[in-house]
Amino acid sequence: MDNLLKVSSKSKPSSVAGAIAGVVRETGTVEIQVLGAGALNQAIKAIAIARGFVAPAGLDLVFVPGFIPILIDNQEKTAIKLRVDPRKKR
Structure with a gap:
């Protein structure tokens, strides 16, 4: 998946903010x-910074948190x- 960033x-x-904006x-x-x-913590800071990167294009960023199971060393975490x-600024 090209639009997945691991932080x-x-x-x-x-x-990370630059990658998010891109x-x-x-x-x-x-x-x-x-x-x-x-x-x-690092991801939330990056989203806040990325908001400034996309603001000149008239965009704002919103996020929705969720959970996802992943495998690490054959253990599910x-x-x-x-x-x-993005959403258009009002």
């Missing part, structure tokens, strides 16, 4: 997958996914 606690929010411009939506509080969509 870790070591990800740089500004770099994918949203190309495909219209992006899903971010995180595992753990630190990764979620529950990750958080954030679906980010």
